[in-house]
Amino acid sequence: MRVAVLALLWGSSFLWIKLSLDxxxxxxxxxxxxxxxxxxxxxxxxxxxxxxxxxxxxxxxHLVVAALFCNALPFLFFSIGEQTVDSGVAGVMNATTPLWSLGLGLLLRTDRGLGPYRLGGLVLGLAGTLLIFAPWHEAGLASSGALVLLAAAVSYAVAFAYMARHLIGRGTEPLALSAAQLLVATGLTALGLPFTAGSGTAPSLTGVAAVVVLGVFGTGLTFHLNSRLIADEGPTAAATVGYLLPVVSVALGALVLGEALSVRVVVGMAVVLAGVGLTRYRPSSDRTAARSTPFRARMTSGVSSTSRMPRPETPATCHGDSM
Structure with missing residues (x-):
């Protein structure tokens, strides 16, 4: 039940962004x-x-850097991208984050080598992304808005790598660390307000309500629920939420906003998620070792690594949209 509620809250973030903009x-x-x-x-x-x-x-x-790449930039990029791209597509683009995390880890040599499953997953995921963009098709999504959405996913990947090295496991409680990170992100984004021209008209009640729901439930409350889910049930449950996010975003976009369900986008989403799943595949020997060690012990000893699964969030808030 908690997995379903969390997936709904996170996956609906793209809907609330679209309603706020509209x-x-x-x-x-x-x-x-x-x-x-x-x-x-x-x-x-x-x-x-x-x-x-x-x-x-x-x-x-370190929180300034984390807040920039994990909150300020991707949050802004998703809002910019959804001005011209459907909310469901934004959710699918977000699902590519683990692929960029793997690529960045290999580039920086912080990740283990590519085995056949991980290589196949990376190629499959990138193929799914290309299918969604479809630059060869007149109705493809190779637009500036879609590229900005992809940049948001890459920004999350950069943040994951930085936070894993400089913030996670440094003695600060996750809840306090995430609160501080979003506080810094608020300051960073507020710096741009004097240079942003308003529309000249007051936002609608729907727009105001949508951004309030996005901030309170889609950004604040979801972190708390996710941290409790990881503590109680382990990272596998959190990974399940990550796989459900694009499905929820596409479904809500179609049901609430009447967004067209393109067969190409749906197939591309399935291919991306299959690729992500392969990049997170662990050999049977690793799974056996993980099962033989209690979860809380694995978290302190390093036997279990969240870098091997799609992460809806990291302990410090890379929030709301990321797998």
Whole structure:
């Protein structure tokens, strides 16, 4: 039940972005409000849990980089992209994040080598992405909006690599760390407000309601639910949520917004998810070792690695949209 609720909350983020934009809010306004409300929720939860924000300058410095690539840029990119691209397609583009994470890990030599399954998954996932873009087709999605959405997925991948090296497992409680990260993201995105022209008209009630839901539920509350899911049931449950996100986004786009269900996009989504699954494949010997060790022990000993699965979120909020 929790997996379904979490998938619905996260997968609906793309719907709320689209409704906010259609309601008269500019992409940057959506991003700032989303970060601010998400930060407010997490700060309240952290206070209730008696978790303190980081106090050392080094951590805050790393949080600036993490907030830029994990929140400010991708949140803004998704809002910009959805001005011209369907919300369902945005969800599918987001699903390519693990592929870019693998490619970046290989480039930086922080990931293990490519076996036949991972290589096949990478090729299959990129083929699915190409199928969705269909640059050879008149009705393809090779537009600036789609490329911006893809840039958001790449930004998440950069953030995952940076956070794994500089923030995760450094002694700060995840809830407080995520609250601090979204607080920094709010400040970063707010810097652009003086340079953003408004539409000249007040946003509609639907637009305001959508961005509030996006910030409170799609950005703040979902992190808390996801962290509880990982703590109680382990990363496999969180990975299941990640696979459901694009399915939810496509379904909601079609049912609520009347977005066309292109066969090419649906097939491309299936190919991308199959590719992601192959890149996260573990040999039977690894699975046997993981099953023989309790989950909490694996989390502290390093036997289990979340880098091998699609991540809806990392412990510090790479939030709302990422697998």
């Amino acid at each position: 309601g008269g809010l500019a992409p940057l306004h959506v991003t700032v409000v989303r970060c601010a409300l998400g930060a407010a929720v997490l700060l309240g939860l952290a206070r209730a849990a008696r978790q303190r924000l980081p106090r050392d300058r080094r951590t805050w410095g």
